[in-house]
Amino acid sequence: MEGSCVVSDGGHPYIPKELHLPGYVHGSISMPYVVSVFSFFTLLIVSLTWIFSGRPPKNKKVDRLLMCWWVFTGLTHLIVEGYFVVTPEFYKDNTGFYLADLWKEYSKGDSRYVGRDAGVLSVEALTSVFAGPASLLAVYAIAAGKSYSHILQFGISVGQLYGVGIYYMTALLEGDNFSTSRLYYYAYYIRANVSWIVVPLIIVIRSWKYTCVAFQGRVDKRD
Amino acid sequence: MEGSCVVSDGGHPYIPKELHLPGYVHGSISMPYVVSVFSFFTLLIVSLTWIFSGRPPKNKKVDRLLMCWWVFTGLTHLIVEGYFVVTPEFYKDNTGFYLADLWKEYSKGDSRYVGRDAGVLSVEALTSVFAGPASLLAVYAIAAGKSYSHILQFGISVGQLYGVGIYYMTALLEGDNFSTSRLYYYAYYIRANVSWIVVPLIIVIRSWKYTCVAFQGRVDKRD
Numbered sequence: 386m387e388g389s390c391v392v393s394d395g396g397h398p399y400i401p402k403e404l405h406l407p408g409y410v411h412g413s414i415s416m417p418y419v420v421s422v423f424s425f426f427t428l429l430i431v432s433l434t435w436i437f438s439g440r441p442p443k444n445k446k447v448d449r450l451l452m453c454w455w456v457f458t459g460l461t462h463l464i465v466e467g468y469f470v471v472t473p474e475f476y477k478d479n480t481g482f483y484l485a486d487l488w489k490e491y492s493k494g495d496s497r498y499v500g501r502d503a504g505v506l507s508v509e510a511l512t513s514v515f516a517g518p519a520s521l522l523a524v525y526a527i528a529a530g531k532s533y534s535h536i537l538q539f540g541i542s543v544g545q546l547y548g549v550g551i552y553y554m555t556a557l558l559e560g561d562n563f564s565t566s567r568l569y570y571y572a573y574y575i576r577a578n579v580s581w582i583v584v585p586l587i588i589v590i591r592s593w594k595y596t597c598v599a600f601q602g603r604v605d606k607r608d
Numbered sequence: 609m610e611g612s613c614v615v616s617d618g619g620h621p622y623i624p625k626e627l628h629l630p631g632y633v634h635g636s637i638s639m640p641y642v643v644s645v646f647s648f649f650t651l652l653i654v655s656l657t658w659i660f661s662g663r664p665p666k667n668k669k670v671d672r673l674l675m676c677w678w679v680f681t682g683l684t685h686l687i688v689e690g691y692f693v694v695t696p697e698f699y700k701d702n703t704g705f706y707l708a709d710l711w712k713e714y715s716k717g718d719s720r721y722v723g724r725d726a727g728v729l730s731v732e733a734l735t736s737v738f739a740g741p742a743s744l745l746a747v748y749a750i751a752a753g754k755s756y757s758h759i760l761q762f763g764i765s766v767g768q769l770y771g772v773g774i775y776y777m778t779a780l781l782e783g784d785n786f787s788t789s790r791l792y793y794y795a796y797y798i799r800a801n802v803s804w805i806v807v808p809l810i811i812v813i814r815s816w817k818y819t820c821v822a823f824q825g826r827v828d829k830r831d
Contacts, residue, residue, distance in 0.1 A: 504727040507777035511770065532823035536816055539759060540766050547734065547770045554730035593759055599822040600755035 397476070399496035400565050406499060408477040412489035416572070419490045422483060430456055438528065451538070452524050454584055458545075459520030467513040473501055493565040494573025497556070500563075504555040508548045516541050516548075535599075539592040542585035549581050620699070622719035623788055629722060631700040635712035639795070642713045645706060653679055661751065674761070675747050677807055681768075682743030690736040696724055716788040717796025720779070723786075727778040731771045739764050739771075758815040758822075765808035765815070772804050 397409045431453045438449040468484040469475065476492075476499050478485035492499035519541045526534040556563060556574075564570035620632045657679045661672040691707040692698065699715075699722050701708035715722035742764045749757040779786060779797075787793035 503778040503781035504730070504774070506781055507727070507774050510777060511773050532820040533816065535823070536759065536762060536819040540762065540812075543763050543766045544770055547767055550734050551727070551730050551774060554733060555726040558726035558729055589763075593756065596759040596819055596822070597755040599819070599825070600758065602822070602825060 397499070398565055399492055399499055400563060401496070404496055404500050406476055408474070410477055410479040412486040413481040414483075414486045414490070416490060419487050423487070427457055430460060434524075441528075444528070448527050451588070452527050454588075455520045455523040455527070455538075458581070458584075459517055459524070462513050462517035462520060466509050467517060469498065470506065470510050470513050475499075491573050491577070494563075494569040494577070495556070496563040496565075502555075504551060508551050511544070512548055516544055535592040535595045538588050539596070542588040542592070545581050545585040546589070549578060549585075552578070620722070621788055622715055622722055623786060624719070627719055627723050629699055631697070633700055633702040635709040636704040637706075637709045637713070639713060642710050646710070650680055653683060657747075664751075667751070671750050674811070675750050677811075678743045678746040678750070678761075681804070681807075682740055682747070685736050685740035685743060689732050690740060692721065693729065693733050693736050698722075714796050714800070717786075717792040717800070718779070719786040719788075725778075727774060731774050734767070735771055739767055758818050761811050762815040762819070765811040768804050768808040769812070772801060772808075775801070 396411075397404065397406045398411075399406075434453045434456045435449055438444050438452045465484060465487065469488050472485070472488075475485040475488050478489075488498055495505075497505045519537065523534070523538050523541060525531070526537055531537075564574055620627065620629050621634075622629075654676045657676045658672055661667050661675045688707060688710065692711050695708070695711075698708040698711050701712075711721055718728075720728045742760065746757070746761050746764060748754070749760055754760075787797055
């Protein structure tokens with residue numbers, strides 16, 4: 386917390402400074418650039434999903450919004466988090482590859498990423514392997530009006546909330562001192578994860594309600 | 609890591625031997641005793657649930673079996689795992705309290721319990737706080753034929769599977785060397801957790817199917 390830059394192995398900027406990262410190569414991009422590129426692709430993907438989902442006139446706005454969310458979260462899980470899971474030594478990358486730089490940058494908010502913490506890696510592995518493909522399936526399920534649409538969305542959202550729960554609890558229990566500065570703590574560690582609390586919570590409540598109604602309809606029908 | 613037998617504080621039996629447990633008091637009970645008491649109470653609770661759930665003639669056998677499972681897993685989450693969560697220093701217990709002895713014994717299969725590993729503690733905290741009460745609610749939901757019965761059971765089961773996933777993955781990533789011997793590894797670390805893979809998996813599939821049927825019924829009705 387002294388704010389001075391101790392040159393450890395590779396001279397990395399992360400906290401704790403004792404983190405051993407031999408062969409560390411500084412990221413070649415700045416925070417505004419990382420955020421801009423991520424925002425640009427998010428906007429592009431969400432816009433495309435919004436436009437294409439509007440073609441069939443039967444699609445309601447709320448369903449189109451949900452499809453946008455599932456495309457966005459699915460691709461984030463698969464590509465961004467998937468890259469992290471399969472690339473233990475992204476911090477050595479010297480090619481300026483965007484995803485390596487993104488994780489070098491995010492690790493300033495939570496060094497457990499660059500430090501390959503077992504808890505963080507486990508959550509990310511489960512998320513990219515299960516929630517990633519399942520989220521894209523949810524897009525199809527909503528578009529095609531599948532009968533498993535709500536329970537699928539509910540299941541992924543419960544998993545996302547569980548993942549975020551583990552993510553923050555393990556950090557707190559281990560001292561909550563993995564951030565290079567207050568700025569990175571709030572901008573990355575807190576801010577970047579808020580969506581995966583708020584949206585899953587809304588979907589859990591929504592799909593729960595719809596499922597109850599479906600079962601009530603079924604009971605009514607039988608009586 | 610030299611493999612020599614270092615007598616650490618309290619002379620505990622756990623692996624890694626370097627685990628620092630000042631004030632450790634040996635458990636006063638043996639493996640057969642721990643397992644017998646746990647089995648006895650499980651059998652008692654399951655039998656009582658089976659008997660009482662058989663009173664209303666409308667209750668189907670499969671629903672009664674599910675109620676037995678939810679009572680068992682709910683009380684295990686609340687009492688056994690809840691005790692672990694709120695008792696960081698159970699290894700110092702010298703009163704012969706059963707739950708302290710149970711966790712001293714289980715830690716021979718996975719010393720991350722006695723060592724208060726952040727990942728294990730996070731999973732256990734989420735499990736005892738959320739899955740515990742929710743499991744008992746599931747008993748009521750099944751008994752009362754509530755419309756949220758399936759989505760509730762599905763949600764808890766997804767959480768249980770996620771928890772087991774994190775539990776094993778973090779252990780593997782951290783070297784999978786937390787067991788005093790092969791016996792404890794298989795008897796506690798593997799065997800004791802198998803139920804929380806098999807049963808939740810069955811319930812996830814079952815409730816998914818029922819929910820699909822409920823939504824299909826709803827769609828049919830609307831057409």
